[in-house]
Amino acid sequence: MSINPPSQTSRKRVFLVDDHPLVRLGIGQLIDRQEDLIVCGEAEDARGALEGVGRLKPDAIVLDLTLKDSDGLEVVKNINAQYPAIPVLVLSIHPDSIYAALALRAGAKGYVMKSEPLANVVAAIRRVIAGGIHVS
Secondary structure, eight states, X not given: OOOOOXXXXXXXXXXXXXXXXXXXXXXXXXXXXXXXEEEEEEESSHHHHHHHHHHHOOSEEEEOSBOSSSBHHHHHXXXXXXXXXXXXXXXXXXXXXXXXXXXHHHTOSEEEETTSOHHHHHHHXXXXXXXXXXXX
């Protein structure tokens, strides 16, 4: 008996928001290697994030707090206000001891440091998609 891999449509769709193309590429490759996850789009700024999320309706958003044109916490608030059913996982270099609580208050469902092992990032994405909360 063989088990078929999940089809493209059964994979949970993740939207990436980070102002560094190299970071988006690396995280995107990590996500796309998973059998149950796939990147459906990406943006480098707040405007692109809101437009992309509105158009693509992903299952989750992975968002950096430091963006070119805006404060990532404001982006989290805006996404949460417009699309409350889509969980946001903040992926940041900023210390979680300060910023995790701010991100959760803004509406994020999780906070993970960019210094975390890659497996933890993937686990955090899965947790927020499943309706849980994740903090490094």
